[in-house]
Every structure is written in structure tokens, then in C-alpha cells.
Amino acid sequence: MSAPVKIRDARLIDLDHIVHLWSELMGHHRRLEPRLYATVEHAPASFRAFIRRKMDDHEAFVLIAEDDTGIIGYLLGSVGQRAPVFDVRTVGMIFDLMVSPAVRSQGVGRRLVGAASQKFSKRGIRDLQVNYDPRNEEAAGFWAAMGFQTLLHEAYRQLP
Numbered sequence: 001m002s003a004p005v006k007i008r009d010a011r012l013i014d015l016d017h018i019v020h021l022w023s024e025l026m027g028h029h030r031r032l033e034p035r036l037y038a039t040v041e042h043a044p045a046s047f048r049a050f051i052r053r054k055m056d057d058h059e060a061f062v063l064i065a066e067d068d069t070g071i072i073g074y075l076l077g078s079v080g081q082r083a084p085v086f087d088v089r090t091v092g093m094i095f096d097l098m099v100s101p102a103v104r105s106q107g108v109g110r111r112l113v114g115a116a117s118q119k120f121s122k123r124g125i126r127d128l129q130v131n132y133d134p135r136n137e138e139a140a141g142f143w144a145a146m147g148f149q150t151l152l153h154e155a156y157r158q159l160p
């Protein structure tokens, strides 16, 4: 890796960079599934407000990866609750993970997931969950490498 990568909690000053990465993430998903990932015009502003709230949410965290060029990745994680019928009620949800294309396959995603796992672990959470599109081959390879096993399929159908 060219420069040391630092993983830290996101700050307000990072918001624009996170929104930029999120826009790239949406573009990536749209290429896989144009209809369900089509976004409205004000989506970046909405997402900015959403991620701003997450920074203040005690149940959530936003991590960023940065090197000497700036912010090169982010991860949004949150504590999730399952139905009260289950022994395992609380899970660690990873919602967004994005690494800049220029620095992929250099361990940045692994570091972000490692830092998120530590945060969940400190809260006593042992079960992590992530949703990804099965056609997203890099995500499938990545999450398998991170030790995630596919347990559920989420199915969609468009009515005429």
C-alpha cells in the first residue's frame, strides 16, 4: 500500500466525501439493478442528512478510511434488533461499505470491517449481518472472505 491507511470515526467535515462515495456506491448498484436503485434528484442531500443523524445516533456509527490523499472508504454500521421470539435478539448490521476504486484489493475494506467488528464486539454483539446483491461479484467474494455465510435470499417481483 502506498501510504498508511487510518480508520477512524467520521466527523462533520467528512460529510461531503462520504456523500461522494455513497453516490459512487449507488452508481455501482444501479449498474446491477437499474430500476430498484434509481435515485431521486435530491437523494444526495437526503443521504447527507441521514448520515449526519447516524453520526449522533448511539446505536450507529460511521467509519471512514483515509490516507494522505484523503478519504478512500466508509462503512455505516448500526445495532439491529430481531423479533423478541429469538434467543439472538441483537445483531450488528453493516449497511454501506464502499472503497474507492483506485485503492481496492489493498486491504482497506478488510480494515473497515475489522474496526466495525471491534465496535460491535465491545457492545457484546456476536452476530453480524450484511445484505448485498448476489450479482455483485466483488461483494460476494469480499463478504465470503470476511467469514460471512449466506443464510437468506431476498426476492423481488415486479407486478404488471
Ligand SMILES: CC(C)(COP(=O)(O)OP(=O)(O)OC[C@H]1O[C@@H](n2cnc3c(N)ncnc32)[C@H](O)[C@@H]1OP(=O)(O)O)[C@@H](O)C(=O)NCCC(=O)NCCS
Pocket (backbone or CB within 6 Å): 025, 028, 095, 096, 097, 098, 099, 100, 103, 104, 105, 106, 107, 108, 109, 110, 111, 131, 132, 136, 137, 138, 139, 140, 141, 142, 143, 145, 146
Ligand atoms: C467490496 C469492497 C468493499 C472490497 O473492498 P477492498 O478494500 O477492495 O477489499 P480488501 O482488499 O480488503 O479485500 C479483502 C478480501 O476480500 C476478497 N475480495 C476483495 N475484492 C474482491 C473481488 N473483486 N472479487 C473477489 N474477492 C474479493 C479477497 O479475498 C480479499 O482478500 P485478499 O486481498 O487477501 O485476496 C470494494 O470492492 C467496493 O467498495 N466495492 C463497491 C461497493 C460494494 O460492492 N460494496 C459492498 C456492498 S455492501
